[in-house]
Amino acid sequence: MRVKRIHKAIAKPVSDVGAKLAIVSRRDVRIAFAQFGAINKQDIADAIGRRIEALSIRVPPPRKKWEGEDKRMGLFDAASRALTYYQMEEQAPEEHDART
Secondary structure, eight states, X not given: OHHHHHHHHHHHHHHHTTOOOOOOOHHHHHHHHHTTTOOSHHHHXXXXXXXXXXXXXXXXXXXXXXXXOOTTHHHHHHHHHHHHHHHHHHHOHHHHHTTO
């Protein structure tokens, strides 16, 4: 519910400036990164780090069960959604346009 409110809150300002808003779900990210054997956030961050040299030094080490999430993980969350969006656009741009 909170995420839906956020989407609604930013949809109009984005539209007003002529930009396009695309929603990329966690499920979309998991599907996109499954081809690399990435099944969790750490695996996805590792996969991004292996493919984008500039981010490779920023990949956080795997966390222990008692540790909180590393603050750098937000960078990889954003990168994973951007990369997933571009992959979705390449695979089926007309289908993706219907979801934006």
